[in-house]
Each structure stands twice: as C-alpha cells, then as structure tokens.
Amino acid sequence: MGILRAIAPARPAPLSLGVVDGAAGGSGELVTRLRAGAISALGEAYDAHQAHVRAFARRLVGDIGAAEDLVQETFLTLPRAIRRYRGDASLRTFLLGIAARHASHYVRAAARRRAAMESAARERRDPAPTPDDGAQRAQLAERLLRALDRLPMEQRVAIVLCEVEGYTSEEASRITGAPEGTVRTRLFHAKKKLRVALSEEGLR
Numbered sequence: 001m002g003i004l005r006a007i008a009p010a011r012p013a014p015l016s017l018g019v020v021d022g023a024a025g026g027s028g029e030l031v032t033r034l035r036a037g038a039i040s041a042l043g044e045a046y047d048a049h050q051a052h053v054r055a056f057a058r059r060l061v062g063d064i065g066a067a068e069d070l071v072q073e074t075f076l077t078l079p080r081a082i083r084r085y086r087g088d089a090s091l092r093t094f095l096l097g098i099a100a101r102h103a104s105h106y107v108r109a110a111a112r113r114r115a116a117m118e119s120a121a122r123e124r125r126d127p128a129p130t131p132d133d134g135a136q137r138a139q140l141a142e143r144l145l146r147a148l149d150r151l152p153m154e155q156r157v158a159i160v161l162c163e164v165e166g167y168t169s170e171e172a173s174r175i176t177g178a179p180e181g182t183v184r185t186r187l188f189h190a191k192k193k194l195r196v197a198l199s200e201e202g203l204r
Contacts, residue, residue: 031091034082046075049092056096060103060160062145063110070106074099089174096175100157107156111149114142147197154178155190162187
C-alpha cells in the first residue's frame with residue numbers, strides 16, 4: 001500500500017536488524033553498562049539510536065509532539081527494560097519494540113487531537129479552497145492518519161512496520177516479540193480494514 005508513504009518523513013540511514021548495530025549502540029559492552037545503570041551508557045544509546053526511534057515514532061503516532069514524548073519514554077524505560085534483552089537481536093530492534101509497546105497512550109492522544117482539529121477545521125473551512133501541492137500532501141497525510149486511527153493498535157504497528165518502514169514480517173516479529181504468523185495475520189487484517197477506511201476517506 002504505497003499510499004502510506006505520504007505519512008513518512010525523510011528516512012534516516014537504512015536500519016540494521018542484525019545482532020550488532022555497528023561500532024556504537026549494539027556492543028555487549030554497552031549493554032553491560034546499561035544493565036549496570038551507567039548514565040553515560042544511556043547517553044550513548046540515545047545518540048546512536050534516537051534518530052531511528054524518532055522516525056518510527058512519528059510514523060506510528062502521526063503527531064510530532066506525541067512522538068517526541070514516546071521517544072523520551074522509550075529511552076527513560078531502557079534501563080529497566082534492558083534486563084529483558086537476550087542479545088538475539090540488535091539493541092535498535094529492542095528499542096523499536098519498547099516504543100511499539102508504549103505507543104498506545106500516545107496514539108490515542110494524537111488521534112483525539114486530530115479529531116478535535118478536524119472538527120474545528122470543518123467549522124471555519126472556506127467554501128472552495130484551492131490548496132497548493134504542499135497543502136494537498138498535508139491533507140492526504142491527515143486522511144491517511146485518520147484511517148490508521150481506526151485500526152487496533154497491534155494492527156497499526158504491523159502495517160507501519162511492514163508497509164511504511166519496509167520491514168519483513170520476520171523482522172517485525174523480532175521487533176514486536178509476536179510470532180511471525182501472528183504479524184502476518186495482523187498485517188492482513190490491517191490492510192483489509194485500511195482499504196475500507198481509505199475508501200471512506202475518498203482514497204484508493
């Protein structure tokens with residue numbers, strides 16, 4: 001569903017889901033220091049991975065402010081969550097999983113804000129607006145986000161990971177901790193519901 005790319009901001013460098021994320025962020029030494037509660041280790045993890053976590057959060061939540069709050073919560077909870085890290089996926093993958101698990105509150109808040117803004121916009125909208133290309137793209141993104149707002153959270157995560165972020169179902173399984181077959185089922189139902197929602201929004 002390539003139309004979903006309209007909600008995606010500029011993407012950082014391609015994500016690696018291997019066990020090691022390169023020179024920084026994925027090493028056993030950093031994980032050991034995180035488990036020991038070293039503040040400097042948390043700062044290093046943030047510097048290495050915040051751009052990717054932020055990009056994912058913005059696509060998932062659809063609201064810059066709420067996404068930023070989600071990024072902060074993701075890293076603030078990392079020192080506790082790192083106890084569950086088994087080393088069978090990259091630290092970046094683990095961080096995206098934390099963000100996905102904590103996203104529900106922020107998605108609901110952003111959805112309420114979008115609904116309120118849409119209601120206010122309808123009341124003051126000009127009878128015959130002629131939007132430029134930038135405004136048209138913004139309107140398209142808003143309609144896509146409204147359609148996403150109608151999906152259950154687990155299906156929303158699946159479709160953002162696989163259709164917007166470009167992960168395979170196997171990679172999405174490693175991020176979410178759900179079996180790959182479950183991810184595929186969520187993605188199937190998400191696509192089905194999203195097509196209906198997009199049709200009702202006047203999109204195909």
